[in-house]
Amino acid sequence: MKVDVKGHTTVIKNTAEGVAAFCEKVTHEHVQFAQQNLIIDLTHVTATLADVKLFSALSKVHRKGKKSFVLVALGLDYNAVPAQLHVVPSLQEAHDIIEMEEIERDLGF
Structure with a gap:
C-alpha cells in the first residue's frame, strides 16, 4: 500500500495485495485518513465490479x-457501478470530482 498526501x-494505491485484503487494510486504517478526501487507486x-463494491461501506462512512x-479502476462497465460509489x-478525473464536490460543499449543497 502506497500513500501519497497532497x-x-x-491517494492510496494498491501495490501488491488482492483487492479484498487491500479494502480490509484501508478500512482498518481509515481513522488516519478520515479528515482527508480519499482516492483509492x-x-x-x-x-x-464485485471488487469495487467491497468499498461501499467504507465510502458511506467516509x-x-x-x-x-473516489475509486480509480480500469476496464469496468461504469454504468453498472452503484450510484453511491464514484x-x-x-x-x-478523480481529482476533478473531488474539486467539484468541495465546491458543492462550500456552496452548502
Whole structure:
C-alpha cells in the first residue's frame, strides 16, 4: 500500500495485495485518513465490479464525514457501478470530482 498526501487529498494505491485484503487494510486504517478526501487507486490490479463494491461501506462512512471518496479502476462497465460509489478511469478525473464536490460543499449543497 502506497500513500501519497497532497493538500486535502490522500491517494492510496494498491501495490501488491488482492483487492479484498487491500479494502480490509484501508478500512482498518481509515481513522488516519478520515479528515482527508480519499482516492483509492486500483489501476495496478484487475478489479471487477464485485471488487469495487467491497468499498461501499467504507465510502458511506467516509462521505458521512463530509469528505470525498473516489475509486480509480480500469476496464469496468461504469454504468453498472452503484450510484453511491464514484468510480472513474483516471486519477485526473478523480481529482476533478473531488474539486467539484468541495465546491458543492462550500456552496452548502
